[in-house]
Every structure is written in structure tokens, then in C-alpha cells.
Amino acid sequence: MNDYNWPELAVGLGATFEVLVTAQMLDDFAALSGDCNPLHMDDAFARSAGFPGRLVFGMLTSSFYSRLVGMYLPGKHGLLHGVEVEFKKPAHIGDRLTVSGEVVYLNDAYRQIEVKARILNQRGETVSKATIRAGLREH
Amino acid sequence: MHSAEIIAELQPIFADILDLPDLQLFAATTAADVEGWDSLAHINLVVAIEKRYKVKFALGELQELKNVGDMANLIIKKLAA
Numbered sequence: 655m656n657d658y659n660w661p662e663l664a665v666g667l668g669a670t671f672e673v674l675v676t677a678q679m680l681d682d683f684a685a686l687s688g689d690c691n692p693l694h695m696d697d698a699f700a701r702s703a704g705f706p707g708r709l710v711f712g713m714l715t716s717s718f719y720s721r722l723v724g725m726y727l728p729g730k731h732g733l734l735h736g737v738e739v740e741f742k743k744p745a746h747i748g749d750r751l752t753v754s755g756e757v758v759y760l761n762d763a764y765r766q767i768e769v770k771a772r773i774l775n776q777r778g779e780t781v782s783k784a785t786i787r788a789g790l791r792e793h
Numbered sequence: 794m795h796s797a798e799i800i801a802e803l804q805p806i807f808a809d810i811l812d813l814p815d816l817q818l819f820a821a822t823t824a825a826d827v828e829g830w831d832s833l834a835h836i837n838l839v840v841a842i843e844k845r846y847k848v849k850f851a852l853g854e855l856q857e858l859k860n861v862g863d864m865a866n867l868i869i870k871k872l873a874a
């Protein structure tokens with residue numbers, strides 16, 4: 655876990671990590687969220703709808719933006735203020751996702767950073783992109 | 794620029810961030826007058842204003858503001874600097 659202090663944060667600072675999507679993640683997310691839509695839970699149903707298999711919940715992949723803030727940018731003392739996400743392409747079980755973000759704006763008065771973030775699949779296709787605002791708590 | 798011109802420019806910024814399309818801003822308007830103008834919205838307003846006018850505010854400057862008119866005057870001061 656990163657532990658950035660305010661003076662260490664700068665425009666251009668970035669972070670990247672990878673995630674392998676598993677069927678267990680979808681099952682756990684369904685249990686957590688209560689969203690049991692068959693497009694996400696029933697492989698045959700998803701195929702009958704024209705997809706190659708169960709679709710990963712958009713909010714599951716978006717949860718990795720939470721990890722980006724809480725573990726990387728800014729890490730330990732970060733507090734998520736807001737996330738605007740655009741979904742570009744569905745993710746599937748077995749996809750290896752690369753989650754990356756870069757600081758694009760610093761508000762010194764209230765110690766808030768703005769991060770442009772993106773999730774790519776193993777083929778380099780954009781699964782989603784996001785604008786994230788996060789504060790750095792006093793410590 | 795005059796304070797009234799700045800306030801007119803601030804109006805769509807506030808309306809968008811506070812999600813109040815019919816919001817009417819006046820020099821005397823304060824956070825207490827506007828539904829949804831809470832601490833997080835305030836940060837979003839300040840960031841949007843910084844980007845709009847390409848200025849940076851110090852915390853001390855922001856803490857002295859009492860209403861929208863004070864903010865407009867601070868912007869004028871920053872733009873003249």
C-alpha cells in the first residue's frame with residue numbers, strides 16, 4: 655500500500671496493477687450486491703444473448719478504481735470523493751485487466767487529487783475509463 | 794471585470810455541480826441558502842472555478858469568503874495579479 659504525503663503528489667504521478675477476473679469474483683459480487691441478473695450469472699443465458707459467456711458486472715470492474723485510490727493513488731490516507739465511469743467494452747471471466755491511473759489535477763487548498771483512470775483487457779481494448787476525485791486526509 | 798459579470802459566469806458552473814438548473818446566484822448567496830452546497834460540493838465548486846479561470850486558491854483565502862460576491866471579488870483579484 656502506498657502512503658503518499660501531499661508534497662509527494664504531483665501531476666503525472668501514476669500507478670498500474672493487473673487483475674485476473676475469476677468466476678468466483680462474479681459470484682461474490684452477486685452475493686454482495688444482490689444483482690443476480692442472468693447475463694452475469696448464467697453462461698447459457700449470456701451466450702443466447704450473443705455474448706461469449708457471463709458478462710463481468712461493470713460495477714465489479716469499477717471496484718478496481720476503489721483499489722487504485724485506496725492502495726495506490728494516494729494510498730493509505732486516501733478518501734474517495736467521486737468517480738465518473740464510462741463503460742466501453744464488457745469484460746469476461748479469464749480476462750487479465752490492467753488498471754492504471756494518473757494524477758491530472760491537484761487542489762492544494764482542500765488536498766484533493768483528480769485522477770484519469772482506465773481499465774484495459776489483455777488485448778489492449780478499453781473496458782472502462784474514469785475520472786476519479788480523491789482527498790488526502792490529514793495524518 | 795465586475796463582480797456581477799463573474800457571478801453571471803459562475804451561475805452555470807454552480808448550476809451544473811449542484812445539479813440545480815434553475816439556481817439563481819446573487820452576491821449575497823451563501824452555502825446555507827443553497828440545497829446541496831455541502832463540503833464535498835464546495836470542493837468541487839472550488840476546483841471547477843480554479844480550472845475555469847486558471848487560478849489557484851489558498852485555503853486561507855477560501856476560509857475568508859462569506860458569500861458568492863466575496864468569491865467573485867477574489868477571482869477578480871487573482872485575475873489582476
